[in-house]
Amino acid sequence: xxxxxxxxxxxxxxxxxxxxxECTVEGTSNPNLYWYRQAAGxxxxxxxxxxxxxxxxxxxxxxxxxxxxxxxQFILSSKKLLLxxxxxxxxxxxxxxxxxxxxxxxxxxxxx
Amino acid sequence: xxxxxxxxxxxSVSEGALVLLRCNYSSSVPPYLFWYVQYPNQGLQLxxxxxxxxxxxxxxxxxxxxxxxxxxxxxxxxxxxxxxDAAEYFCAVPSGSARQLTFGSGTxxxxxx
Numbered sequence: 608x609x610x611x612x613x614x615x616x617x618x619x620x621x622x623x624x625x626x627x628x629e630c631t632v633e634g635t636s637n638p639n640l641y642w643y644r645q646a647a648g649x650x651x652x653x654x655x656x657x658x659x660x661x662x663x664x665x666x667x668x669x670x671x672x673x674x675x676x677x678x679x680q681f682i683l684s685s686k687k688l689l690l691x692x693x694x695x696x697x698x699x700x701x702x703x704x705x706x707x708x709x710x711x712x713x714x715x716x717x718x719x
Numbered sequence: 720x721x722x723x724x725x726x727x728x729x730x731s732v733s734e735g736a737l738v739l740l741r742c743n744y745s746s747s748v749p750p751y752l753f754w755y756v757q758y759p760n761q762g763l764q765l766x767x768x769x770x771x772x773x774x775x776x777x778x779x780x781x782x783x784x785x786x787x788x789x790x791x792x793x794x795x796x797x798x799x800x801x802x803x804d805a806a807e808y809f810c811a812v813p814s815g816s817a818r819q820l821t822f823g824s825g826t827x828x829x830x831x832x
Contacts (some may be wrong), residue, residue, distance in 0.1 A: 613762075631763060639735060641819075641820075649824065650809065650820040650822045650824040650825050651763075651809070651820075653820070653821075656819060658743055666819070685799075688735070697762055697763065699763075706750075706768075706813065707753075707765060708753050708765075708820055709765070710755075710762035710764070711762050711764040712761055712762045713761065713762045715760065
């Protein structure tokens, strides 16, 4: 069966510090991968998606970047965090062609 | 681009009462519609998926959703609420070029004893 892992679960970082959130998927190959952000009391906003290694598409201009160094690894990064980067970050995967996204448990990021 | 609107950011029901969470899609009939549930501090879990041609879609945990083209709606229901149903529920529709999902703003369901 397929599983998706995100870590860390919780992160508190000072403004201006770097960020690296990791997401890995097991039990499948060549998945579509997604990063979403969920701000407090709001819906989900798609940040990045990837249909293959090294292929990243960004949905909104922002302080964050994403990379996919391996088929089942998706990393969300920032060089300098802003207060507005606080939120709940969710990674998701989709088996190409099946049109269902499966989500990780999320990372709650607090930028202070 | 497709979008969904969830009416009611908060819904409260008594345990054992009917649950009705509303979702309307924006324009043309989408090929798929989804309901997800999110328990506190967790990721989203798929409840059910609509595909073209279906009307009543059954999901997990006793939930179901009825697709009504005439009303552009895909409301989520459960005949009898349980305390464990307390969570946030999101309706979603595919949009964009790469199987992106556009989510509604969510409905927080509270179940009262």
